Amino acid sequence: MRAPRFVALGDSLTEGVGDPVEDGRRRGWAALLADGLGPGAEFTNLAVSGSQTRDVLDRQLSAALALRPDIASVVIGVNDTLRCTFDIHAVAARLDAIYGAFRERGVVLLTACLPDPGAMLGLPGALARPLARRQRAVNTVVHALSERHGAVHLHASEGAWLTDRAMWSADRLHPGERGHRQLAVRFHALLTEAGIATGPAPSAEPEFPVPTRSASLWWLATAGTGWVARRCTDLLPQLLTLAAAEVRHKARGTSARLDLSASHAVAAALAALSVPEQRPEVA
Template identity: 80%
Template sequence: MRRLRFIALGDSLTEGVGDPVDGGWRGWAALLADGLAEGPVEFTNLAVSGAQTRDVLERQTPAGLELRADLVAVLIGVNDTLRCTFDIHAVAHRLDRVYAAFTGQGAVLLTACLPDPGAMLGLPRALARPLARRQRAVNAVVHALSDRYGAVHLHAGEGEWLTDRAMWSADRLHPGERGHRQLAVRFHALLAGAGLATGAAPSPVPEFPAPSRSASLLWLATAGTGWVARRCTDLLPQLVSLAADEMRHRARGTSARLDLRASAAVSAALAALSAAEPPEPEAA
């Protein structure tokens, strides 16, 4: 009997950052893999920390297509919003090509809308709003393309779990073990409801104690500082400009124009894709 093949594409969230085991990362996708079938599952995690939609399209997708998976998880987009090169048209185009490539092989897609990084990091409102607007745009694209390609989609960008500190690691941006388990449990419920998961659901109860406050502070003072510095070098100049634009519109009472502009950009990006019909899956 052929084993079910499951591959995961994406960034640090899917790589498993925040859920350390045996000197490496485990994460929600590995936890989910154990419950996809009653028998063995071939699981390959191609996700890489820091990846953007371009990396998923150009590097991870070719490697994933060679594996001819039955189930393909694609969770990506947050790192795009944290770069000065953010372009919702490019994000939509890349995701459309990734989704089409795997569904063209007959694979089932697993997708999710993701939390707003500015809110998770607790940034000042003037800085957080532009990031929130970008993440809403990415989520809107993911929603639309998930419908287009019949993906199993998880609404992970909302809910009580976002404000539950027990779900999150010291950096406030990646789930801790409990949070990764929450994602695995919710994905399993969706897949089981669709008849696509027949194994036992992952346990929501963590195996390991949460990091101590001292360990969290140590991370923030070492690796966390480096992470923030790398992002600031790339993003901060543009973010300051976006914040200044935000405050000008707020002072004039025209903040709604920024939301309308972002919505129009999403609509234009999706309209540019609408002329092409999704390809028919390959014959098994």
């Protein structure tokens, strides 16, 4: 019996941002998990920083399928919420196509719901609430489609780890080494329970020293500011408009309408997936 073959798809979270190792390389939760899947497990990380669901569908999926994996992780969606082009219908259709392509080939699929970026960045309420609403929409879609496609799903959008500063890197959007290890440990537990992972669980304890506060502040003042700006620039004008709408609805006592509208959009997006011709084609 050959060793399990694990392929990881996604964005900077899976690429390993926040978990640097020797020689400036990034490791991340998926690489940590791979070591515990079983003897000789093969691992390929196709995740690319900044990716959205369309990038996974158009670029990463075909490369992943060509590797004929036994296990594949698809953890994606936060970058979609940080774009002015955000469309929950398109996100749902892409994820359905990606998940379906793996499940049709009998691949064990790993998915996760993720924390809302506005809260993690500590944005003011009027700015944070629209992002939170978008992330809740993505998480609801991921939950529903994970169940539909029989994925091993990790609830990473809640729990004490979100407020534990030791889990997070300087940018507050990516886990630090301890946080990446937490994700690997939790995924490993789910896979062990399902009889899929046969190797030892990853250690929860960091291997490398935690960056000093001065180093973290330097990163934020240099690379970090640019990193956030590159991903949010096209969103800022729209986000200000959304924030203004939040303020107006709050003043009128009609904020619930915004949540209701988002819920209806999610329901419509999921209902539309029952029509096969509306799904994007897999390259």
